[in-house]
């Protein structure tokens with residue numbers, strides 16, 4: 254877990270669009286930058302189908318940040334890979350600027366591939382070991398006609414390295430991945446994701462393999478890029494301190510066993526979690542709650558996280574839930590329900606307490 258004190262010193266970041274909750278079902282007149290509509294992913298394996306993601310609807314606008322959080326195996330990476338067009342959903346649709354990926358013509362698909370970039374958790378695995386940093390960055394620049402000559406490619410690659418705070422750039426352009434530290438490699442991977450001037454970066458645990466001090470530096474660079482370039486981020490992390498820092502002016506979706514169980518503004522969720530799973534996640538991180546308003550003695554009850562191949566009936570969280578009741582919680586899967594101010598929660602008890610109504614989005 255990242256020490257939040259390391260992250261707390263950062264000045265607040267201005268983003269081009271102050272984050273209003275984005276409705277995936279907004280009308281076609283102003284489609285979100287990206288929308289996931291009722292997206293599911295079932296992996297067919299020898300031991301049977303694995304429903305990794307079920308009926309997820311999420312959206313974000315230009316320049317916004319959306320954090321996906323949750324325990325290992327809850328479906329964050331699978332969701333991110335579908336959003337990046339790296340895997341086709343078994344059901345539902347991914348839309349970029351209102352156009353379904355599955356129905357895009359070749360021009361739209363090319364624009365999507367340029368505009369939406371994926372940054373992996375492991376920069377060592379994602380960088381070609383036999384290419385220098387220059388070659389890694391120059392290749393897409395030349396291929397897509399952004400740089401016409403070697404000199405232009407060199408200058409553009411150097412500018413990209415400066416954007417990711419690898420300076421002086423000349424010291425890095427001729428290096429190979431094995432000659433760089435983990436943080437430097439991840440900065441090169443981020444620079445590569447910027448080569449085609451993306452509108453959205455999907456970052457999957459992009460800082461989780463880095464030492465804490467290096468992680469903070471890379472997060473600061475990503476935050477600066479968001480501010481300077483207005484690029485949107487889907488940011489995946491299991492670390493709530495990172496989510497609070499990076500998506501402070503954006504939104505958070507909390508996932509559990511393949512579904513979104515709570516969605517809203519990051520600050521609202523951190524300050525006032527509604528779903529018992531979100532409460533338990535936050536209560537497990539005492540340093541994120543210096544005022545001790547959460548009951549840190551309340552842990553998730555019951556057994557370990559259930560298997561995706563044997564999902565509990567009703568609310569899949571009920572075997573571990575401290576407030577589960579007989580009846581609905583055991584029998585009926587709760588839908589995401591509008592609570593207030595754009596917050597959506599999938600919990601029968603919360604819905605009843607707040608008098609909430611189920612949202613039509615089906616997410």
Ligand SMILES: Nc1ncnc2c1ncn2[C@@H]1O[C@H](COP(=O)(O)OP(=O)(O)OP(=O)(O)O)[C@@H](O)[C@H]1O
Nearest residue numbers: 296298303305324325326327328329330331332561
């Ligand atoms: N290609 C695949 N084939 C079969 N099962 C898969 C495949 N990819 C992922 N899964 C399973 O789907 C579930 C969700 O995995 P996913 O990687 O999306 O979760 P995650 O929240 O990103 O977890 P982590 O943080 O550990 O990566 C897990 O149970 C995983 O084992």
